[in-house]
Amino acid sequence: MDDAQISGDLSRVLFTSDQIAGRIAEVAAQIDSDYEGEEILLVGVLNGAVMVMADLSRALKSHCRMDWMAISSYGSGTQSSGVVRILKDLTTDISGLHVLVVEDIIDTGLTLSYLIGNLMSRNPASLKIMTAFRKPEAAKNTVDVAYVGFDIPNEFVVGYGLDYDGHYRNLTSVGTLAPHVYS
Numbered sequence: 170m171d172d173a174q175i176s177g178d179l180s181r182v183l184f185t186s187d188q189i190a191g192r193i194a195e196v197a198a199q200i201d202s203d204y205e206g207e208e209i210l211l212v213g214v215l216n217g218a219v220m221v222m223a224d225l226s227r228a229l230k231s232h233c234r235m236d237w238m239a240i241s242s243y244g245s246g247t248q249s250s251g252v253v254r255i256l257k258d259l260t261t262d263i264s265g266l267h268v269l270v271v272e273d274i275i276d277t278g279l280t281l282s283y284l285i286g287n288l289m290s291r292n293p294a295s296l297k298i299m300t301a302f303r304k305p306e307a308a309k310n311t312v313d314v315a316y317v318g319f320d321i322p323n324e325f326v327v328g329y330g331l332d333y334d335g336h337y338r339n340l341t342s343v344g345t346l347a348p349h350v351y352s
């Protein structure tokens with residue numbers, strides 16, 4: 170989606186598409202260097218990670234495969250509860266593989282804590298996490314995130330895969346929503 174079309178719905182642009190692309194390239198170079206020619210299984214967490222998965226995978230020089238999980242946090246309210254249900258599991262047996270989970274955003278870190286426990290029980294050769302965006306709460310807790318695109322303030326953001334009620338995922342930049350959108 171052309172950002173100009175909905176720029177009225179954003180109160181602030183935090184990152185332009187060029188800034189995001191530049192940072193993804195840097196992170197990809199770091200991953201290539203760390204994995205030293207090993208094949209990587211990229212595990213994207215649907216739906217939000219679709220954009221970062223597409224961009225990161227194409228920026229990597231490493232050989233990689235891709236698989237996807239769909240999970241749902243449930244409980245009351247809009248806050249992540251840490252109680253997670255698998256809606257779509259991997260099709261790949263990850264035993265012995267180098268797994269890199271690709272997330273769009275880590276907020277409380279509760280979803281990721283569950284995911285790490287679940288995936289570690291399948292005996293991968295290694296398991297690391299990459300996220301495009303990370304909020305302060307997650308930065309404080311013990312979830313070890315190897316690759317972070319951007320640390321962001323504790324505000325609700327949309328774009329680049331991140332939605333508000335299903336909208337704005339295809340916005341190429343990332344920003345905060347203007348108050349009139351909520352009302």
Ligand SMILES: O=P(O)(O)OC[C@H]1O[C@H](OP(=O)(O)OP(=O)(O)O)[C@H](O)[C@@H]1O
Nearest residue numbers: 215216217249274275276277278279280
């Ligand atoms: O760190 P946490 O507080 O647990 O929140 C992070 C989770 O929330 C988002 O998914 P969401 O449930 O919004 O689903 P979506 O990707 O389909 O939009 C994001 O993709 C993470 O999976």
Ligand SMILES: Nc1nc2[nH]cnc2c(=O)[nH]1
Nearest residue numbers: 276324325326331332333
């Ligand atoms: N779209 C969106 N989803 C989130 N999940 C956790 N934090 C956020 C956020 O800021 N935006």
